[in-house]
Amino acid sequence: MLAYLIRRLFAAAVMLVVIIMVVFCIFFLVPEWAGVDIASSFVGKQADPAAVAAVREKLGLSDPIFVQVWEFFKGIFAGRTYAAGGEVTHCAAPCFGYSFRSEQAVWPVLTDRLPVTLGLALGAAVLWVVVGVAAGVLSALKRGSLWDRGAMVVALAGVSLPIYFTGLLSLAVFAFGLKWLDAQYVPLEQSFTGWLGGMILPWITLAFLYAAMYARITRATMLEVLGEDYIRTARAKGLREHTVVGKHAMRSTMTPLLTMLGMDLGALIGGAILTESTFNLPGLGRAILDATRNQDLPIVLGVTLITSLAVLLANLAVDVLYAVIDPRVRLA
Amino acid sequence: MTISERSDGPSPALVPAKKHDGEALLKVTGLRKHFPIKKGLFQRQAGAVRAVDELDFEVWPGETLGVVGESGCGKSTMGRLITRLLEPSAGTVEFEGRDITHLGVGAMRPLRRDVQMIFQDPYSSLNPRHTIGTIVGAPFRLQRVSPAGGVRKEVQRLLSVVGLNPEHYNRYPHEFSGGQRQRVGIARALALNPKLVVADEPVSALDVSIQAQVVNLLDDLQQELGLTYVIIAHDLSVVRHVSDRIAVMYLGKIVELADRDSLYRAPMHPYTKALMSAVPIPDPRRKNAKSGRILLNGDVPSPISPPSGCRFHTRCWKATELCGTTEPPLLEVRHGRQVACHHPENVDDPAPPDAALLTATKEAFERLWTGDPAGSEPMR
Amino acid sequence: MTAFLDVRDLKVHFPTDDGLVKSVDGLSFQLEKGQTLGIVGESGSGKSVTSLAVMGLHTAGQYGKRKARISGEIWLDGTELLAADPDHVRRLRGREMAMIFQDPLSALHPYYTIGKQIVEAYRIHHDVGAKAARRRAVEMLDRVGIPQPDKRVDSYPHEFSGGMRQRAMIAMSLVNNPELLIADEPTTALDVTVQAQILDLIRDLQREFGSAVVIITHDLGVVAELADDILVMYGGRCVERGPADELFHEPRHPYTWGLLGSMPRLDRDQQERLIPVKGSPPSLINRPSGCAFNPRCPYADVPKDDVTRTVRPELTEVGGRHWAACHMSAEQQKRIWAEEIAPKL
Helix, strand or coil: CHHHHHHHHHHHHHHHHHHHHHHHHHHHHHHHHCCCCHHHHHHCCCCCHHHHHHHHHHHCCCCCHHHHHHHHHHHHHHCEEEEECCEEEEECCCCCCEECCCCEEHHHHHHHHHHHHHHHHHHHHHHHHHHHHHHHHHHHHCCCCHHHHHHHHHHHHHHHCCHHHHHHHHHHHHHHHCCCCCCCCCCCCCCHHHHHHHHHHHHHHHHHHHHHHHHHHHHHHHHHHHCCHHHHHHHHCCCCHHHHHHHHHHHHHHHHHHHHHHHHHHHHHCCCHHHHHHCCCCCHHHHHHHHHHCCCHHHHHHHHHHHHHHHHHHHHHHHHHHHHHCCCCCCC | CCHHHHCCCCCCCCCCCCCCCCCCCEEEEEEEEEEEEEECCCCEEEEEEEEEEEEEEEECCCCEEEEECCCCCCHHHHHHHHCCCCCCCEEEEEECCEECCCCCHHHHHHHHHHEEEECCCCCCCCCCCCCHHHHHHHHHHHHCCCCCCCHHHHHHHHHHHCCCCHHHHHCCHHHCCHHHHHHHHHHHHHCCCCCEEEEECCCCCCCHHHHHHHHHHHHHHHHHHCCEEEEEECCHHHHHHHCCEEEEEECCEEEEEEEHHHHHHCCCCHHHHHHHHHCCCCCHHHCHHHHHCCCCCCCCCCCCCCCCCCCCCCCCCCCCHHHHHCCCCCEEEECCEEECCCCCCCCCCCCCCCHHHHHHHHHHHHHHHHCCHHHHCCCC | CCCCEEEEEEEEEEEECCEEEEEEEEEEEEECCCCEEEEECCCCCCHHHHHHHHHCCCCCCCCCCCCCEEEEEEEECCEECCCCCHHHHHHHECCCEEEECCCHHHHCCCCCCHHHHHHHHHHHHCCCCHHHHHHHHHHHHHHCCCCCHHHHCCCCHHHCCHHHHHHHHHHHHHCCCCCEEEEECCCCCCCHHHHHHHHHHHHHHHHHHCCEEEEEECCHHHHHHHCCEEEEEECCEEEEEEEHHHHHHCCCCHHHHHHHHHCCCCCCCCCCCCCCCCCCCCCCCCCCCCCCCHHHCCCCCCCCHHHHHHCCCCCEEEECCEEECCCCCHHHHHHHHHHHHHHHC
16 A cells, blocks of 8 residues: 555656656747747747846746756755846745736745635535435436436536526526625635625536536436445345435446546646636636736646645545555555 | 386376377477566566466377466466466477477467467457457458458358357457357467367356356367367366366376376376366265265466476375475376376286276276166155 | 145237237246245246246336236235235245345446445344344355355445355345245356355355245256255146156156256266257247147157147146146156157167
């Protein structure tokens, strides 16, 4: 188990380095090869040539590629100082780059935005797991009934309707029409109820999509598990039906759901771009959207890295949890 | 005392093995297949599943070699090795005198005509999206052979050979029962007139009454087409019924190889004896005779770390210190009888020297097995 | 006075898209405590469906609209189960009647230890603490011959070998001393040498616990070893039933002859050819009218033809406690067996 963890963490680290290099190449080198001047994109298109030259020197853009990558890596662990002429900008460790467009280091931007996204993703996850799994189990147990068909139609709608549609519809109805909720994001530190009020609609919107998927998977898995021999054995022992379903069948149904949950959460940490922009939440998704629009490459780079890291860690967590749930999985 | 010394004794086999002139169709020497197991931080090879270990045997043209053993004995792996669906770890496989051990996919292609395989599960071995005609005709397309009269005609002929209605050419596998599907699998195997057919548990997925149909079919086809079979099965009664010679495998090794009659009459390896005595006899009158049954203790050990010396010594009631330390080689004890055991059974029994005694023994056997005929009146 | 287990005119039908599948269609049998009944038949003959019906497992956990239609009577120790309150039947399951399944690997929950599964089976029916239940589990594992039971109790099913798993399954089914034990193909998934061990164990345990045992199998060798009485099923009905010895030495039904002739036997000299039953098993939806075996029966022409094709033969007594469902007269059956079948086996 320990050997497995170490090996997986090592693999994750290697993977991260590879991701950084690939991302670096895409964002810094490809435009250069394509003949686009990155330095001018950092200062703006109307900047005078002197300013562009200064930025180029400051960011080390004229250095060879490997030096640039090395400087970037070094920055993550040791911090980095950008200096050109008299101007000195310090970026403390962990330095994920410096955005000259918004004149701030990337790392604080990420740490600022991450809690919003985390809150959105985790809150929605609780909602969709509870609703999705419950609906899925009920549908499985009442297969073919009106409830089952109704739930599966709603689930189909949830999977197919785009977030803009459900999001904007819920905003229009609940925030602007009925005025039950405020469509304004309030940080948690300021007011808990305000935060809750601002998050409920995004949660529901996001959870609707995922709950639909989870309900469908839960139903299919549950039906399969209920046909297993060991479920018949459990009944043959004289167990009550709710124990058979709630304990024996549920435990096996959980495994594929857990895998999905890990992957989904990992991906969502990188930002629920559509939800965040629909509800104007200042999360990572919103950050990467704005940064792309402003050609603020260091921010894009930073968010991409955080996303990769989240996905890698989520994968690892899923594998470990899988071994905990299923004793047949040997982590060796 | 070693076995080779004993075999010098003047004891001829009960039934002399057939003389084989000329060349073996298939000759296997030192065949080995180890599947590596990786472990630890750096995924070093920590061991191997020794599925098949040092097999030597020949298959003669026109005969049926039965291979019998319990799960995990390596019989299926062996089947896949001799048909070259798996790459052997060591040893050689010769087909008609030609070394095919390490032939690549391309070089194997012409040989695929001569060596065909029949699989256990007639449900998963036929593609559900293809018609019976397409399935049975596939070998012609793959080998770019155009039979006289066209593929369709030839496929229909094959279907009738295996006892299926040629008009079912356009039907799909799901429209057939298990036994019929197995016939389709046999028709496919026969399409290119193979010389050797390797059948891995050809009847074990079938019901008893259907099983008999397929066994008889295999029998008829061998007579008509002069096929050579290697039939792998776990069912000793089926193996006895179909085979001329039988190899008994245990944990990746052949422990005994002999012609059918002598093997079943006088098994030499204790494992063979135990295996045969474990088969339930479909006769309630022999319920009480089961006291003669040899109940082996425990299960087959892991092929990852097989026992030292003789692999059977952990479960053998005759095992001595020698068995735990020295591996007995597979030696020819009598003409056509090979056994790998330090203390074989039925060796010191003097075999009946002439025909009169032979019949007497046979009769004695019959009485023993079927019960006293005088007692056959039902108890009322 | 009813027998300990008394099944009367049991019918189990399943509605499907293709029509009503009549898996069991009018089956009756009796079994007393201390006796073993062997039910023999091929796949689709209804033998497993029967055992699940006795256990009440067709109705328990049946979700959705397509419910099995079960009729007839199943009496267990004086209680009729089909009309009884389902919760009452549930309480009998595992305590009064228990079951062993074919494949112990899939019949045990992969995520729970052997011990937990046995403890669970014990504690549903006994108001005891976890420790006492665990002691009982270890005791049962020891009884069925699992070495180091106090250690193996904490193993997971996948850590056991096939034979050990079946032993554990037997331990679990016997933990409440049930009076009826149904073993559905208990050794089919096992190797011969292990099968011999398990059959031996079942025989010993029955002697010890004195319970009634129903053993369901396709293997005539297995029933010959264990059963006192044998019931041969074909197409959802009993075609022949009688004491084991008579079934093997004086079978009356052509299907039973077919089963005996299909089987290569180690205890006889090499047969030249097997005598298979031609054709395939009957459809359970469009059952042949008349005798279900008629299309495959080599002796269909022996009795009056029209009767075989239109009238279903009822079970009739052909000897002491020996019944067969065939239109041929007892004399014809006897003569064909003695002259045509027996010499070829």
